[in-house]
Amino acid sequence: MLNIVKKTALDVGCEFYENEPMSNRTSFKTGGSAEMLVCPGNINALIAVLKVCRENNIRTFIIGNGSNILVSDNGLSGVVIMLSSNFSEIKLLDGETVYCQSGVSMTKLCRFALEHSLSGLEFAFGIPGTAGGAAYMNAGAYGGEMKDVLVKCEHIDENFNLSSFSGDDLKLGYRKSAYTDKDFIITSLTLKLKKSDYDCVKAKMDENMAKRRDKQPLEYPSAGSTFKRPEGYFAGALIQECGLKGFCIGGAQVSEKHAGFVINKNNACTDDILKLIKHIQDTVYKTKGVLLETEVKFFE
Numbered sequence: 001m002l003n004i005v006k007k008t009a010l011d012v013g014c015e016f017y018e019n020e021p022m023s024n025r026t027s028f029k030t031g032g033s034a035e036m037l038v039c040p041g042n043i044n045a046l047i048a049v050l051k052v053c054r055e056n057n058i059r060t061f062i063i064g065n066g067s068n069i070l071v072s073d074n075g076l077s078g079v080v081i082m083l084s085s086n087f088s089e090i091k092l093l094d095g096e097t098v099y100c101q102s103g104v105s106m107t108k109l110c111r112f113a114l115e116h117s118l119s120g121l122e123f124a125f126g127i128p129g130t131a132g133g134a135a136y137m138n139a140g141a142y143g144g145e146m147k148d149v150l151v152k153c154e155h156i157d158e159n160f161n162l163s164s165f166s167g168d169d170l171k172l173g174y175r176k177s178a179y180t181d182k183d184f185i186i187t188s189l190t191l192k193l194k195k196s197d198y199d200c201v202k203a204k205m206d207e208n209m210a211k212r213r214d215k216q217p218l219e220y221p222s223a224g225s226t227f228k229r230p231e232g233y234f235a236g237a238l239i240q241e242c243g244l245k246g247f248c249i250g251g252a253q254v255s256e257k258h259a260g261f262v263i264n265k266n267n268a269c270t271d272d273i274l275k276l277i278k279h280i281q282d283t284v285y286k287t288k289g290v291l292l293e294t295e296v297k298f299f300e
């Protein structure tokens with residue numbers, strides 16, 4: 001069945017990989033293989049792949065840089081569509097408005113803002129992943145979030161039409177957006193930034209990056225904060241108070257540096273990570289009465 005996707009990918013000039021280990025494509029460095037992974041280079045190629053999958057009842061999974069997903073050890077049956085380096089146009093629309101395709105990395109987007117002395121994305125410097133993933137998740141840090149700067153997203157809807165959401169229709173909330181419960185694919189973002197001073201923007205970005213290096217276990221594979229912040233609490237503090245810092249299941253560990261991070265300490269598989277997540281949730285619920293919800297998305 002996947003031969004038909006392969007033919008389409010070749011026809012439209014898409015890079016593709018068969019039996020691609022998802023451990024190579026996720027920041028957790030775990031997960032089995034995807035039957036096929038395609039990296040469309042433009043919207044027409046993306047739509048052609050989506051259509052052929054739909055016509056042949058083949059499941060599709062959309063990923064950016066895989067920095068907030070956990071993939072089953074059994075792999076993914078179907079086609080993973082990866083929108084990253086091939087989908088990476090970025091430009092200034094006017095003095096303070098930036099347009100980028102959804103595959104642009106957040107690092108590149110932040111550096112672009114800095115080069116143009118634009119303020120607004122300082123909070124995001126150091127968040128791994130693509131602009132599309134950040135819009136989907138309403139990524140945030142250090143008091144800022146995508147909601148503060150994102151004014152419009154273009155997407156492909158369930159009928160393969162190119163359309164967009166702007167303003168309130170983006171429904172940006174804590175680690176969620178209008179896209180969270182939809183099968184739409186974000187193709188571009190428009191961000192409204194503010195003219196500022198190069199040195200001020202750079203100083204804030206450097207400060208945020210230094211905080212990350214200081215507090216986060218960046219030397220180990222992870223997906224960042226494993227859990228959402230429960231109202232009125234901090235996930236990391238709750239986990240630490242339950243004595244779980246450093247606790248391991250298989251190769252997965254509650255980071256000793258930051259208890260809010262589950263890390264792949266020693267060749268973990270996804271199952272180790274899932275078991276550890278469940279153990280943390282059960283322990284925190286029993287001890288503190290707080291239900292921890294995962295921020296990380298599970299793909300199976």
Ligand SMILES: Cc1cc2nc3c(=O)[nH]c(=O)nc-3n(C[C@H](O)[C@H](O)[C@H](O)COP(=O)(O)OP(=O)(O)OC[C@H]3O[C@@H](n4cnc5c(N)ncnc54)[C@H](O)[C@@H]3O)c2cc1C
Pocket residue numbers: 027061062063064065066067068069083102126127128129130131132133134135136137138139140141179184185186187216218222223224225297
């Ligand atoms: C060390 C580390 C630190 C981190 N720090 C932070 C932080 O400070 N703040 C924060 O918010 N997050 C943080 N994260 C998590 C992660 O980087 C963000 O959630 C990021 O925005 C995910 O982007 P991505 O491109 O990797 O998305 P992926 O992980 O590939 O996908 C995440 C979700 O978005 C969907 N998606 C991705 N692209 C698209 C698209 N174009 N159209 C539709 N759906 C799409 C996927 O289907 C999936 O459901 C951190 C992760 C790591 C590893």
